[in-house]
Amino acid sequence: MHPNNPVSEASNDPGKARLPRRKLGRGTLALLILLRVYVLLAVPVVVYAFILALHQ
Amino acid sequence: MPHDRLELDVHTQGAGESRVAREDQLRARDRQKIHQVRSGGRRFRLLWLLAGPGVLVMMGENDGPSMVSYATTGATYGIGFFVPFILLTFVMAFVVQEMAVRLGAATGRGHAELIFQRFGPFWGYFAMADLVVGNLLTLVTEFVAIQAGGLYFGLPAWLSVSVGLGLVTAALGLRRYATWERALMVLAAGNLLFVPAALLAHPSGAALTHALARWGPLPGGFNLGFVTLVLANIGATVTPWMIFFQQSAVVDKGLTRVDLPQGRMDTAIGAVLAAIAGIATVVAAAPLFAAHVNVARFASGADFATALRPLIGSTGATLFALGIIEAGLLAAMTISTSSSYALAETISARHSLNLNFAQGRIFYGAAIVSTLFAACIVVIPGAPLLAITLTVNIIATLLMAPALLFLLLLVNDREIMGSLANGWKANIAGGGIVLAISLVGAFYGVIIVFPNLLAG
Numbered sequence: 001m002h003p004n005n006p007v008s009e010a011s012n013d014p015g016k017a018r019l020p021r022r023k024l025g026r027g028t029l030a031l032l033i034l035l036r037v038y039v040l041l042a043v044p045v046v047v048y049a050f051i052l053a054l055h056q
Numbered sequence: 057m058p059h060d061r062l063e064l065d066v067h068t069q070g071a072g073e074s075r076v077a078r079e080d081q082l083r084a085r086d087r088q089k090i091h092q093v094r095s096g097g098r099r100f101r102l103l104w105l106l107a108g109p110g111v112l113v114m115m116g117e118n119d120g121p122s123m124v125s126y127a128t129t130g131a132t133y134g135i136g137f138f139v140p141f142i143l144l145t146f147v148m149a150f151v152v153q154e155m156a157v158r159l160g161a162a163t164g165r166g167h168a169e170l171i172f173q174r175f176g177p178f179w180g181y182f183a184m185a186d187l188v189v190g191n192l193l194t195l196v197t198e199f200v201a202i203q204a205g206g207l208y209f210g211l212p213a214w215l216s217v218s219v220g221l222g223l224v225t226a227a228l229g230l231r232r233y234a235t236w237e238r239a240l241m242v243l244a245a246g247n248l249l250f251v252p253a254a255l256l257a258h259p260s261g262a263a264l265t266h267a268l269a270r271w272g273p274l275p276g277g278f279n280l281g282f283v284t285l286v287l288a289n290i291g292a293t294v295t296p297w298m299i300f301f302q303q304s305a306v307v308d309k310g311l312t313r314v315d316l317p318q319g320r321m322d323t324a325i326g327a328v329l330a331a332i333a334g335i336a337t338v339v340a341a342a343p344l345f346a347a348h349v350n351v352a353r354f355a356s357g358a359d360f361a362t363a364l365r366p367l368i369g370s371t372g373a374t375l376f377a378l379g380i381i382e383a384g385l386l387a388a389m390t391i392s393t394s395s396s397y398a399l400a401e402t403i404s405a406r407h408s409l410n411l412n413f414a415q416g417r418i419f420y421g422a423a424i425v426s427t428l429f430a431a432c433i434v435v436i437p438g439a440p441l442l443a444i445t446l447t448v449n450i451i452a453t454l455l456m457a458p459a460l461l462f463l464l465l466l467v468n469d470r471e472i473m474g475s476l477a478n479g480w481k482a483n484i485a486g487g488g489i490v491l492a493i494s495l496v497g498a499f500y501g502v503i504i505v506f507p508n509l510l511a512g
Binding site for chain 1 (some may be wrong): 104166170173175176179182186410440443447450451454455457458461465469471472494497498500501504505
């Protein structure tokens with residue numbers, strides 16, 4: 001990319017080079033899994049609250 | 057003058073391809089104008105040209121369910137704790153969205169694209185599942201708002217929903233990012249209709265000052281209703297679609313590292329305007345609290361307008377109903393576009409509002425199909441629309457924690473961010489928001505499952 005060149009700046013080509021995959025550390029992986037579990041537990045609770053609200 | 061005239065006939069991809077894509081030509085034209093204005097030292101004109109994604113994302117998040125949450129807050133608690141709390145949520149929103157702007161300007165890639173490339177498809181599909189579920193549910197509630205506002209003016213549901221669907225599709229038909237953005241900014245100004253509605257409620261300046269200074273009063277104290285409204289008000293301000301939308305819009309608009317100050321200013325202006333509209337909605341609905349009106353049985357945002365008519369007058373009630381329609385319409389446009397950007401980035405399809413329909417079949421198709429789906433749900437007789445509306449913001453808050461973690465990991469990734477990576481202050485702010493949202497969400501879950509915890 002040429003700095004300050006409107007044409008090169010403007011390119012939004014989805015075929016541009018893929019970024020390399022990042023290696024996730026143990027702590028990061030644990031956090032990602034923890035929050036995923038949090039969402040998987042929370043969604044049924046919200047659905048339960050939704051059903052309760054329907055019957056009130 | 058190197059940028060006075062653009063040479064568009066340059067090589068961009070392979071040796072055989074000698075023409076720049078239409079979307080890149082249009083973006084290049086916008087960039088050229090920005091270069092000229094910047095070199096001319098016209099600061100306000102530069103801000104005007106670069107503003108858009110921040111204002112749209114913040115005003116777009118003042119959507120149908122958000123305005124219903126704010127109105128419910130005003131009608132349940134009056135002018136008190138939630139006025140400064142809403143301000144705080146918009147500070148949170150600014151912190152989060154500034155990171156999205158930085159990420160987009162530094163990498164030139166959308167959020168979904170970055171998650172897939174840096175974390176792989178396993179985590180990418182989880183993030184997309186959160187986004188798709190959240191966006192589809194939210195889109196339904198936007199059409200609930202459009203339908204409800206229409207009902208206030210005596211329009212049948214099918215008509216207002218059809219008009220809404222037509223307008224969302226027509227906006228996509230502009231096939232030009234800059235025009236789409238400016239058209240939506242005009243529509244976004246309608247969010248400020250809640251300000252005159254609030255003034256017609258004749259709020260007490262002393263009560264507002266007391267609320268801002270003392271974070272009170274909080275009638276009824278700490279109970280399930282309070283926690284639900286805290287979650288709903290957070291969900292009314294920070295949601296996953298905002299991150300995906302603003303980052304992709306920043307890339308589509310062509311913002312680069314040098315445009316970051318204006319990108320931040322755009323986001324800050326959006327946050328201030330949206331906070332004003334949010335607080336105005338609380339203030340406009342506060343007379344319902346003073347009149348002890350029970351809003352628990354209200355079916356939609358339009359019921360607030362109807363109930364407010366004897367209290368703030370028909371002009372105020374009409375402004376309120378129009379504001380609800382605007383909120384739903386603008387959000388339907390921005391949220392459906394956020395889904396389109398994310399889907400197209402995921403499957404490496406072209407993604408830009410500068411594309412024509414033939415080039416952007418997947419991009420435009422995703423927006424139109426998801427909008428059509430939401431519109432069809434709303435016109436199903438007997439669909440539990442109010443319950444969906446109130447639940448959507450809570451779901452958005454719960455889905456926000458993992459979305460924020462991805463955002464934090466990406467803005468700390470020095471390989472892609474370079475010198476624009478997060479500093480320790482931004483990490484503390486971002487980490488604090490993740491923790492706060494997770495804890496409030498977990499607390500909500502606990503008291504739903506064990507309601508007697510707060511009974512004593």
